[in-house]
Amino acid sequence: MSDKVKFTIDGKECTGKKGQLLVDAATENGVYIPVLCHWKDVEPAASCRICTVRVNGNYITACTTTVEEGSTVENDTPEIRDMRKTIVEMLFVEGNHFCPSCEKSGDCDLQALGYLYQMMVPRFPYAFENREIQASSPKIFLDKNRCIFCKRCIRMIKDDQDRNYFAFKGRGNHLEITIDEKLAAGMTEEQAQRAMEICPVGAILRKEVGFITPIGKRKYDKVPIGSDIESQNKKGGEK
Amino acid sequence: MAQKITIEPVTRIEGHGKVTVHLDDNMNVDQTRLHIVEFRGFERFIQGRPYWEAPVHVQRLCGICPVSHHLAAAKALDVIVGAGTGEGLTPTGEKMRRLMHYGQIFQSHSLHFFHLCSPDFLFGYDADPEKRNVVGVVNEFPELATQAVMMRKYGQEVINYTAGKKIHGTGAIPGGINKNLPVEERDLLLKGDDPLNADKMIEYAEGGLAVFKDIYSKNKDFIDNFAHFPSNHMSLVRKDGALDLYHGLLRAVDKDGKKILHDIDYQEYHKYIEEEVRSWSYMKFPYLREYGTDKGWYRVGPLARLNTVDFIPTPKAQAEFEKFKAHTEGKPNNHCLHTHWARLIETLHAAEMIKELLQDPDLQKDDLVTKGTKGNEGVGLIEAPRGTLFHHYKINENDQVSMCNLIVSTTNNNEPMNQSVNFVAKNMMSGQPVITEPMKNAVEIAIRAYDPCLSCATHALGKMPLEISMYGPRGEKLDNYRS
Ligand code: SF4
Ligand code: FES
Numbered sequence: 001m002s003d004k005v006k007f008t009i010d011g012k013e014c015t016g017k018k019g020q021l022l023v024d025a026a027t028e029n030g031v032y033i034p035v036l037c038h039w040k041d042v043e044p045a046a047s048c049r050i051c052t053v054r055v056n057g058n059y060i061t062a063c064t065t066t067v068e069e070g071s072t073v074e075n076d077t078p079e080i081r082d083m084r085k086t087i088v089e090m091l092f093v094e095g096n097h098f099c100p101s102c103e104k105s106g107d108c109d110l111q112a113l114g115y116l117y118q119m120m121v122p123r124f125p126y127a128f129e130n131r132e133i134q135a136s137s138p139k140i141f142l143d144k145n146r147c148i149f150c151k152r153c154i155r156m157i158k159d160d161q162d163r164n165y166f167a168f169k170g171r172g173n174h175l176e177i178t179i180d181e182k183l184a185a186g187m188t189e190e191q192a193q194r195a196m197e198i199c200p201v202g203a204i205l206r207k208e209v210g211f212i213t214p215i216g217k218r219k220y221d222k223v224p225i226g227s228d229i230e231s232q233n234k235k236g237g238e239k
Numbered sequence: 240m241a242q243k244i245t246i247e248p249v250t251r252i253e254g255h256g257k258v259t260v261h262l263d264d265n266m267n268v269d270q271t272r273l274h275i276v277e278f279r280g281f282e283r284f285i286q287g288r289p290y291w292e293a294p295v296h297v298q299r300l301c302g303i304c305p306v307s308h309h310l311a312a313a314k315a316l317d318v319i320v321g322a323g324t325g326e327g328l329t330p331t332g333e334k335m336r337r338l339m340h341y342g343q344i345f346q347s348h349s350l351h352f353f354h355l356c357s358p359d360f361l362f363g364y365d366a367d368p369e370k371r372n373v374v375g376v377v378n379e380f381p382e383l384a385t386q387a388v389m390m391r392k393y394g395q396e397v398i399n400y401t402a403g404k405k406i407h408g409t410g411a412i413p414g415g416i417n418k419n420l421p422v423e424e425r426d427l428l429l430k431g432d433d434p435l436n437a438d439k440m441i442e443y444a445e446g447g448l449a450v451f452k453d454i455y456s457k458n459k460d461f462i463d464n465f466a467h468f469p470s471n472h473m474s475l476v477r478k479d480g481a482l483d484l485y486h487g488l489l490r491a492v493d494k495d496g497k498k499i500l501h502d503i504d505y506q507e508y509h510k511y512i513e514e515e516v517r518s519w520s521y522m523k524f525p526y527l528r529e530y531g532t533d534k535g536w537y538r539v540g541p542l543a544r545l546n547t548v549d550f551i552p553t554p555k556a557q558a559e560f561e562k563f564k565a566h567t568e569g570k571p572n573n574h575c576l577h578t579h580w581a582r583l584i585e586t587l588h589a590a591e592m593i594k595e596l597l598q599d600p601d602l603q604k605d606d607l608v609t610k611g612t613k614g615n616e617g618v619g620l621i622e623a624p625r626g627t628l629f630h631h632y633k634i635n636e637n638d639q640v641s642m643c644n645l646i647v648s649t650t651n652n653n654e655p656m657n658q659s660v661n662f663v664a665k666n667m668m669s670g671q672p673v674i675t676e677p678m679k680n681a682v683e684i685a686i687r688a689y690d691p692c693l694s695c696a697t698h699a700l701g702k703m704p705l706e707i708s709m710y711g712p713r714g715e716k717l718d719n720y721r722s
Pocket of ligand 2: 034035037038045046048049051052062064
């Protein structure tokens with residue numbers, strides 16, 4: 001029996017593998033479904049909800065759903081776009097995001113989604129939470145003001161004994177990301193760099209090397225987020 | 240009957256400024272004060288932030304000369320990261336920054352003179368304000384206006400290719416720069432299509448200077464005598480005494496040209512300079528410690544620089560500098576409005592420097608950043624378009640900024656601006672019970688010679704939201720003037 005699964009996203013015929021996550025299958029088919037917490041091959045956290053799509057009429061997160069034969073997926077519809085824009089706005093007002101002086105500007109997924117969905121002014125009041133900065137580990141500057149609780153750092157950045165450098169502490173409104181300062185003292189440059197790269201915002205910064213990528217060379221300076229995936233789509237379509 | 244007149248320009252850039260003119264019983268001006276509500280929030284905002292963020296963060300202070308703040312902060316951080324106090328950067332790092340800075344000087348000086356100040360001279364300070372503005376210049380002097388627009392555009396392109404963006408870029412980082420200048424970008428600046436190339440800009444700058452000289456020959460009395468008073472002058476100078484707007488030693492001369500600050504290393508500026516707080520102003524008054532508050536205040540900016548340096552290291556600007564010096568027989572020039580003359584000579588110098596730097600192959604090299612032994616304190620000074628700018632930072636053991644002190648050009652010029660405004664008020668307002676539009680504009684001209692930030696946005700269209708109130712001895716409002 002073939003393990004190929006056929007389905008459609010916004011009318012486009014797509015093929016995936018049995019058991020494959022919808023978000024990954026979409027990527028392989030040149031369809032961009034935005035993600036903030038998902039990372040391929042890492043246990044899903046499903047915390048951001050930005051990947052929400054409609055599968056056969058039901059809202060569901062594409063990073064936790066596997067592809068089903070014959071299913072109809074709605075992804076880039078006006079309704080879903082507006083809902084995603086709402087999520088982006090909520091993330092912006094919940095933290096303290098000052099893009100003009102943030103070194104992740106141009107490389108930040110949250111900012112890039114703000115541009116993609118043409119967020120102008122958030123519809124919600126700013127929370128202006130007073131969040132702490134944790135700067136005492138030698139390689140990482142952790143700016144909690146910018147954390148969007150995607151858990152990527154917790155799930156992905158560990159030492160050689162599988163111990164976490166990062167963890168959440170507190171609950172509800174008081175939830176915050178924190179770094180184990182003792183453990184983090186032994187972090188390598190590569191781990192610090194990796195942590196900064198996988199953080200979708202500017203919460204994790206590598207110390208002392210800020211702003212080394214000139215404007216024009218940053219990820220989203222020239223093309224919107226998702227264009228790398230969508231360009232495959234175009235190539236496919238042209239054939 | 241003593242009276243108090245208040246002129247209150249509400250501005251968008253530097254908070255807001257207000258002029259109060261105190262009349263004595265004989266309706267003569269007794270005392271004039273310029274109150275600038277200086278916003279020092281950035282010194283607070285930056286605390287706790289990672290030090291490498293400062294050059295990007297603090298430049299948001301200003302929309303006209305952000306590059307100056309960007310570079311002054313980067314220079315202070317060079318010291319902190321152990322890259323030396325000005326000479327330690329790689330040739331590419333230093334020259335890219337210099338190019339950025341001269342681009343900034345070029346565009347800012349062009350804006351300052353042509354867009355903001357030239358209407359006062361081309362039409363007369365008392366001309367109809369409907370005409371006395373940048374639109375009037377466009378209508379009556381279209382060629383000059385076009386050149387001015389192109390000069391500003393060119394300067395901004397230089398900034399764009401060095402900082403990454405025309406406004407609020409990220410080019411300068413602690414210890415160096417984050418990009419070099421690829422040949423294609425260099426060629427666009429060096430030999431771009433007319434008029435956007437280095438040679439044309441030198442030609443335009445020469446033309447601008449000729450325009451000023453022509454105006455001067457026709458309005459000698461006004462320009463020579465407007466707010467003319469002796470003062471000390473301070474600026475950075477290169478080790479050999481040359482004009483250097485990016486880096487140097489700190490020198491001050493008195494009204495006769497005698498050195499009173501002897502080419503000091505600015506890392507120790509606090510040993511020589513102190514800031515006085517006066518009860519009636521939010522903005523401090525800096526002065527040279529050794530000479531006290533009365534005798535130690537100084538001017539900064541183009542006029543001060545040309546009074547302080549020994550020569551200009553580019554040929555065309557040097558030739559003009561010689562004429563400028565000859566005018567006052569080698570002594571410091573204390574005519575407030577000659578600041579524009581000095582500004583245009585510097586504009587020419589900036590154009591020459593840009594061309595010289597663009598021809599330097601170091602700009603295409605890849606060695607961009609220097610690092611050494613880290614310290615916890617650094618001072619960065621630069622000659623911003625409007626004068627010496629001080630940035631001083633301390634960091635803690637976690638790389639967070641723990642202290643930031645900025646002395647901006649406007650603050651350095653606080654006392655001279657007050658003196659100028661007082662001079663104008665005494666000469667133009669004494670004995671008059673009412674404030675006329677030309678009087679109000681004369682006060683603005685005095686301020687604008689130093690700093691357009693107080694008034695530029697609105698002056699450009701000839702309408703400054705300006706309120707003048709006149710009070711009697713018991714505080715009753717006698718008259719009110721609104722432009
Ligand atoms: S610090 Fe960054 S990677 Fe970690 S949870 Fe927050 S946003 Fe996600
Ligand atoms: S990417 Fe699916 S919930 Fe965050």
